[in-house]
Amino acid sequence: MMADGESPPRQDSTTQLPIGMQQQVEQFLYREAALLDAWRLEEWLQLFTPEARYIVPSTDFPEGQPPEYPALIDDDLTRLRGRVTRLLSGRAHREFPWSRTRHFICSVLIEAVDGDDLAVTAPFIVYRFRHGRPTQYVGRYLYTLLRVGDSLKIRRKRAELDMGGLWDQGTVSILL
Amino acid sequence: MNEHRNGAASMSLQDLVVDNPQQGIFRVHRSAMTSQEVLDLERQRIFERSWLYVGHESEVPGHGDFRRREIAGRPLILLRGSDGTVRVLQNSCRHRGAMVCRLDAGSADTFTCFYHGWTYDNKGALVGVPDAQGYPDSFDRAELGLVPAPRVGNYRGFYFVNFDAQAEDLGAYLGESRTFIDLVVEQSPHGVRLLPNTIRYGIHANWKLMSENSLDSYHVPVLHQTYLQYMAQQGVSVSLTPDGSSWGLDLGRGHGAFSGLARSEGFYGSATARQSEATQREIERIRREQVERYGQERADWAPGRINLLVYPNFAFVGKTTVRSIWPVSPGYTELSVWTVVPVDEDAQVLAARVNDIPLFQGPGGFATPDDVEALESCQAGFAAREVAWTDLSKGMHRAPQSGDEDQIRGFWRQWHADMLERPSWRQSREPAVATPRQP
Numbered sequence: 001m002m003a004d005g006e007s008p009p010r011q012d013s014t015t016q017l018p019i020g021m022q023q024q025v026e027q028f029l030y031r032e033a034a035l036l037d038a039w040r041l042e043e044w045l046q047l048f049t050p051e052a053r054y055i056v057p058s059t060d061f062p063e064g065q066p067p068e069y070p071a072l073i074d075d076d077l078t079r080l081r082g083r084v085t086r087l088l089s090g091r092a093h094r095e096f097p098w099s100r101t102r103h104f105i106c107s108v109l110i111e112a113v114d115g116d117d118l119a120v121t122a123p124f125i126v127y128r129f130r131h132g133r134p135t136q137y138v139g140r141y142l143y144t145l146l147r148v149g150d151s152l153k154i155r156r157k158r159a160e161l162d163m164g165g166l167w168d169q170g171t172v173s174i175l176l
Numbered sequence: 177m178n179e180h181r182n183g184a185a186s187m188s189l190q191d192l193v194v195d196n197p198q199q200g201i202f203r204v205h206r207s208a209m210t211s212q213e214v215l216d217l218e219r220q221r222i223f224e225r226s227w228l229y230v231g232h233e234s235e236v237p238g239h240g241d242f243r244r245r246e247i248a249g250r251p252l253i254l255l256r257g258s259d260g261t262v263r264v265l266q267n268s269c270r271h272r273g274a275m276v277c278r279l280d281a282g283s284a285d286t287f288t289c290f291y292h293g294w295t296y297d298n299k300g301a302l303v304g305v306p307d308a309q310g311y312p313d314s315f316d317r318a319e320l321g322l323v324p325a326p327r328v329g330n331y332r333g334f335y336f337v338n339f340d341a342q343a344e345d346l347g348a349y350l351g352e353s354r355t356f357i358d359l360v361v362e363q364s365p366h367g368v369r370l371l372p373n374t375i376r377y378g379i380h381a382n383w384k385l386m387s388e389n390s391l392d393s394y395h396v397p398v399l400h401q402t403y404l405q406y407m408a409q410q411g412v413s414v415s416l417t418p419d420g421s422s423w424g425l426d427l428g429r430g431h432g433a434f435s436g437l438a439r440s441e442g443f444y445g446s447a448t449a450r451q452s453e454a455t456q457r458e459i460e461r462i463r464r465e466q467v468e469r470y471g472q473e474r475a476d477w478a479p480g481r482i483n484l485l486v487y488p489n490f491a492f493v494g495k496t497t498v499r500s501i502w503p504v505s506p507g508y509t510e511l512s513v514w515t516v517v518p519v520d521e522d523a524q525v526l527a528a529r530v531n532d533i534p535l536f537q538g539p540g541g542f543a544t545p546d547d548v549e550a551l552e553s554c555q556a557g558f559a560a561r562e563v564a565w566t567d568l569s570k571g572m573h574r575a576p577q578s579g580d581e582d583q584i585r586g587f588w589r590q591w592h593a594d595m596l597e598r599p600s601w602r603q604s605r606e607p608a609v610a611t612p613r614q615p
Binding site for chain 2: 064067068070071078079082083085089091093094095164166168173
C-alpha cells in the first residue's frame with residue numbers, strides 16, 4: 001500500500017496497459033460523478049475503501065501536504081460519512097436547498113500501476129448552481145484506485161483546485 | 177459629510193446606532209451594511225486610522241524572506257532584511273510605480289523593478305539605477321528607497337501597520353486585547369508560528385457581519401447543530417452550557433472576546449487527539465510546562481477556546497487560526513486565514529491539530545460554510561429596506577455571558593464613535609468580568 005502523498009512509479013508511456021483498463025477507469029469515474037450530481041451520496045460512500053482519504057488542499061498551495069500545509073478538507077472515512085450525513089440532513093445550510101451540480105471529467109490518465117493500486121489523474125470542472133446562480137470549481141483529481149476482483153474502489157481522492165482563492169465560491173460546500 | 181442616502185431614506189450618521197442602556201435598546205440601522213457612502217467613510221475614518229494586521233514574524237523567518245500583503249488597498253511587502261529587522265514597505269517602485277515584488281512569498285537579496293531596472297536591497301534601499309549618469313546632481317538615491325508604512329508595530333510577533341502617522345502606539349491601541357493575544361502565544365512555552373499557506377475566500381456580505389460573527393457564540397448551538405452532533409457521535413461533548421467558563425467581554429476600543437466552550441475542550445476536543453495515547457501524553461507534557469511557567473490559573477486557560485476580535489478586522493478564532501477581514505464593496509468581503517500552531521510541537525500532536533482545525537473551520541469545514549451562508553442571507557435580507565433595524569440588545573440587563581451581545585455592542589460603539597470622529601471613545605474600559613491575570 002502507498003503512503004499518503006506518495007505516488008507509485010510512473011507508467012512508462014511505452015508500456016501497454018492491460019486491455020480494457022482505461023475504459024474501466026473512465027466508466028468508474030463517470031459513474032462516480034453521476035452519483036454526486038444525483039446527490040446519491042450514500043451510494044457514493046460505498047465506492048471508498050475503509051482506510052480511504054478524501055482531500056481538498058488549500059488553494060494557494062494545491063500541492064502542499066498536511067500538517068505543514070493545512071487542507072480545506074482532510075477526511076478519513078468516518079469524517080466523510082459524517083460529511084455525507086450532514087449534507088443529507090437538510091441542516092447543512094449552505095446546501096439547503098441542494099445545489100444543482102455537474103461534474104465534468106476529461107483526459108483521464110492512468111499514471112501508474114502498482115500491484116492492485118492504480119494512480120489516476122484527471123482535470124475537472126464542477127459547476128454549481130444555487131438559486132440559478134453559477135460558480136465553478138476547476139482543478140485536477142488525483143486518485144488512488146484499488147482493483148478488487150472485477151471492480152474498483154477509491155483508496156484516495158484528492159481534488160487540487162486551480163483558482164488560487166475561493167473569492168466567488170466562498171466555500172467548498174459540495175463534494176468535488 | 178454626516179449624511180448618507182440609502183435608497184429613498186436619508187440617515188444621519190448619528191442615527192445609525194441607537195444605544196439606550198436604560199431601556200435596554202441597542203439597534204443598528206441596516207444601511208450601515210449596504211451603503212457605499214458608509215463604506216467610503218469607513219475607509220477614511222476607520223481603516224486609515226486603525227492598526228491593521230499585516231503578518232507574523234514566523235512568516236519571514238530568514239534574512240531576505242518576504243511575503244506580499246494587500247492592506248487597506250495598499251500593496252505591501254512584509255520583509256526581513258539582511259540585518260534581521262522586519263520591515264513593512266510599500267510595493268511600488270520610486271521611479272514610475274510598478275510593483276518591485278511580484279511573488280506572494282519567497283526570499284531575495286534584492287528586488288529589481290522589471291520595467292526600467294531600478295534595484296532595491298532587502299532593507300528597502302535603492303542600490304542600482306541603470307544609466308545613472310543620465311540623472312542630474314539633485315537626484316538623491318538615499319531618499320529614493322522603498323517607502324515604509326507610516327507606522328509599524330509588533331506585539332509578540334504579530335505585525336500591524338497604521339497609515340495615520342499620528343496614531344497612538346500599537347500597545348495602547350491593543351489595550352486589554354493583549355491579555356488574550358498572550359494566551360494564544362502561551363499555548364506553548366515556545367510560542368507560536370503561522371503555517372505557510374493562506375486560506376482565502378470571499379463572502380457576499382458586509383465586512384462588519386464577519387467582525388460580528390467572530391464575536392458571536394449565540395449562534396453556535398443553532399447554526400452549527402450538525403457539527404455538534406457529529407462531535408457527539410465521536411464521543412466528544414462540546415458543551416456550551418454557561419458553567420463559569422462562559423463569558424463575553426467588551427474589552428474597550430472596539431475589541432472583544434468570548435469563551436463559550438468548557439476550558440478542557442478547545443481544539444484538544446478532537447476525537448483523533450483523544451484516542452491516541454501518545455497525543456494524550458504530549459498534551460499532558462505541554463500542560464505541565466505551562467503550569468511551571470505561567471502558574472495553575474493561567475495554564476487552565478491555555479487549552480480553552482477563545483475568540484478575540486482586534487478592532488476593526490482581525491480575529492483570533494479558537495486560538496487555532498487568525499483571520500483578516502477586508503471590505504471590497506458594501507456587499508462583498510474578502511478573508512485571509514492563517515493557521516496558528518505551537519513552535520516545536522510534537523509531530524503527532526501537530527498532525528492531529530492540523531487535521532482537526534478544518535473539521536470545524538474554513539471553507540470546507542462542518543461549520544464555516546454555514547456561517548458564510550448565514551452572513552450572505554443577512555445581506556440578502558437587508559434588501560427588505562422597510563425592515564430597517566438590526567437588534568443587538570441581548571444581555572443588556574445582566575452580567576455578560578458568552579452568548580450575549582455585549583462584545584458586539586462594544587464593536588459597534590467604537591465603530592459609531594469613529595464614524596462620528598469622537599476620539600474620546602478610544603479609551604480602555606474596565607472589562608465587565610475579570611480577565612485572566614498577567615503572570
